[in-house]
Amino acid sequence: MEIKKKLLDIVRDKIRFKHYSIKTEKSYVGWIKHYIFYHNKKHPIEMAKAEIEQFLTYLAVERKVSPTTQNQEFSALLFLYKEVLGIDMSSWNIQALRAQERKHIPQVLTKDEVKKVIENLTGTYQLIVYLMYGCGLRMSEALNIRIKDIDFGFDKVYIGDSKSLKDRIVPPPQAIKQRLRAQVEYVEGIHVKDVSDGYGSVYMPYALERKYPNAKFETKWQFLFPMRNVAKDPRSEVIRRHHVHEKTLGRNIKQAAIKAQIHKRVTSHIFRHSYATHLLQSGIDLRSIQELLGHKSVETTMVYTHVVAEMNKGRVVSPLDLLA
Template sequence: MSIRIEKRNSQELNVIILNNQNYRIAQKLRRIKGSRWYVNKHHWSIPYSDESLRKLIELFPNKIILVDQSIEMLYKPENKDLLTKIYLTQINGLLKEMNNRLELKGYSTKTRKSYLGHITRLTIHYQSHPIELSQEKIQKYLLHLINEEKKSNSYVNQAISAIKFLYQEVFNKSKPILNLPRPKKERKLPDILSKEEVLQILNSVNNEKHKAILYLVYSAGLRVSEVVRLRISDIDSKRMLIHIRQGKGKKDRYVILSKVALDTLRLYAKKYRPEYWIFPGGKEGSHITERSVQKIFERAREKVGIQKKASVHTLRHSFATHLLESGIDIRHIQELLGHKNLKTTEIYTHVSIESNIQSPLDKLFK
């Protein structure tokens, strides 16, 4: 079902229900103050006001709303958010279809969310359905991201990937979109914490659960998305390994299990008794969220007064760098971090489970 809105006169808007008409729809429309049903025309009318339109969108949040350009009030600056909401109703189905295609092709939840966000922002920027956009307009939008919004090259590259996926996989168009130029990939060096700073942060945490999370992240160089999804069965205390399942790029790998981290994990488990997820979340059957872990780290960093621009991911960077500084071969570090390309690791470096490597966390406590 979709809804078309046309200007009837200076006082009224016609509301035409397409492909459907039933009692429930009528009941909803009656909730708009001043609405009327025209029997001979088989359509409704609502007052010509932004208040009526906002109520209509509120009552039909998942329906496509098509508006006639003769409705001048929609194009006033103060009603920009209203027009945006109307255009977003027009791409709800498109976003669902795109999400389904992404899921079928094995894209992660995080990537799917990012891609859909890029298409939504493109729609809002032009207030037009993406299929109506020319390559010239898309290029102007990308330049807007770079020059006006000052977005990073990696952000713009992801926007291009999202747009290309939409046009090639959903619209079945390719030639013009394939010619979109990509900005050069940036080579930024990550912020690194010294061993002393890492120790300060770890020692500042008193909560057993929070402490176990940060110990595992640093001791094995885990991504935050990996530590939150650890299951009890992933810890192999006999072989001193952690099984990372379907990490970035849908790859499994094993990483080292630090003795110090294992002892901390056992203290936590003895008190909290986790049953499936090592770190369960607030909702039954769920794991702790990535944002919760990020907040744990942020509070610890602020508590010890470290001014560096560091996040929980900085512990992963620091893990790799400290191993490299200890003389561990870069290819071993690449394996531990789960990097497909050695060039990615060359920014700092990673470790191999095949080598007899001791976690840098253990060395801190000797």
């Protein structure tokens, strides 16, 4: 059992050395642990192609996980063998039974439904959702915005794209510019208090923290949507103010949808889908939407043409209605 503990610690260290997010760290460590326990705590160095195929097949057949979940587990094992154990899996040709991929057309909200949900949110949570819908942002992108990323002079919001690793610029909605200015002033105020209380640092990516060791205390690097209270960083154990927690925002969105009596599955990502669909309906071309969303390929963006096509089916008059 000591070997397993030591191995997982090495995995954590390697993930942090690679500057992966804490979310990825928890996911990879959890999946690797699951893999080890599935094979009766056998050390991965003693396992290879057959054990990996058996585990991935078990996930698909018995656990009935989604293709995305199965791919996450496979990525965790790739990381384990290549980065931690120094074993190249490329020649193994893994042939596990894959989870069945479902053709998924994203659900979207109407403009009226978006308005109703937002009206049932308050304060910072309302402003975050305004920004997610108004700019087509992922939740993580909105929450990771820093003061420096808002350029009021040129009407630009700089987005660090964590998925494609390609940053992009989007125009902020004019309707919330004054609220964004007020939010910046609010953050400036609480940052002054944090500094006076002996805190005031903010999480910085590792490379930047080494290069600019004092930047974490600067106002411009503070998160635009900070938590109400300071908390201990799970990695460094430094007490600092992080951004609003994803689960907290998600819970507020869910409650707002219930209050608005919207009987669709309303998550943070539905606002990004709705943004793209509403732009397409208003005549904005697909390439422009691709750039605004930060998609690598236009094929990814094309899913919204299917959404609009499905909506247009509603205009078809049923033969039953013609009987009258």
